[in-house]
Amino acid sequence: MQNYQDILAEILIEADVLQIRVAELGAQISADYQGEDLLLICILRGGVPFMVDLSRNITVPHMMDFMAVSSYGVGRRESSGSARVSLDLTMDIRDRNVVLVEDIVDSGHTIAAVLQMLGTRQPKTLKVCALLDKPERREAHVPVDYLGFTIPNKFVFGYGLDLDEYYRNLPFVGVVDLDKYNQKPA
Numbered sequence: 001m002q003n004y005q006d007i008l009a010e011i012l013i014e015a016d017v018l019q020i021r022v023a024e025l026g027a028q029i030s031a032d033y034q035g036e037d038l039l040l041i042c043i044l045r046g047g048v049p050f051m052v053d054l055s056r057n058i059t060v061p062h063m064m065d066f067m068a069v070s071s072y073g074v075g076r077r078e079s080s081g082s083a084r085v086s087l088d089l090t091m092d093i094r095d096r097n098v099v100l101v102e103d104i105v106d107s108g109h110t111i112a113a114v115l116q117m118l119g120t121r122q123p124k125t126l127k128v129c130a131l132l133d134k135p136e137r138r139e140a141h142v143p144v145d146y147l148g149f150t151i152p153n154k155f156v157f158g159y160g161l162d163l164d165e166y167y168r169n170l171p172f173v174g175v176v177d178l179d180k181y182n183q184k185p186a
């Protein structure tokens with residue numbers, strides 16, 4: 001696998017800028033859930049770094065759970081109209097305040113499917129917290145209650161977002177140079 005320096009077109013969001021925004025989101029969630037019980041649900045795998053940092057900035061007591069969703073699509077870099085839960089929660093969300101934590105809302109199909117499924121389990125409240133939003137690509141209307149950054153229609157990686165499962169560890173969000181990236185597109 002190539003080093004990230006060889007496929008990076010530009011850094012879109014620097015690490016310190018990400019951390020400042022994540023701290024702001026944590027403060028906002030802490031204020032909104034003061035005196036309330038809270039459950040953060042991380043959408044694997046892209047939501048992991050974001051949820052860990054967000055959680056450390058949330059001052060109200062809260063729990064965490066995890067779920068994974070696979071989308072069926074033409075290419076691995078796009079999701080199609082349908083999404084399937086491939087790993088379900090271990091906790092019962094009934095009567096709980098739930099915040100879904102996701103790396104990016106792109107077409108919106110993933111979050112739409114998760115919201116629909118979790119909605120049937122009768123949580124007390126159900127909100128979405130996404131680090132990134134690419135509104136130009138939206139196909140399914142989904143509410144994003146807490147948002148880090150709106151970004152242009154470019155393929156990005158780092159801070160949870162992957163390129164063929166690599167580079168999720170990078171502390172910044174970068175734009176990939178698709179001419180230099182050697183992996184075959186799906």
Ligand code: IMP
Nearest residue numbers: 079105106107108109110155156161162
């Ligand atoms: P949606 O269902 O189209 O909203 O897709 C959301 C999922 O697609 C995200 O959870 C990401 O895993 C993936 N995704 C969308 N855009 C990007 C990107 O620019 N880089 C990496 N992953 C992306």
Ligand code: MG
Nearest residue numbers: 045046161162
């Ligand atoms: Mg992904």
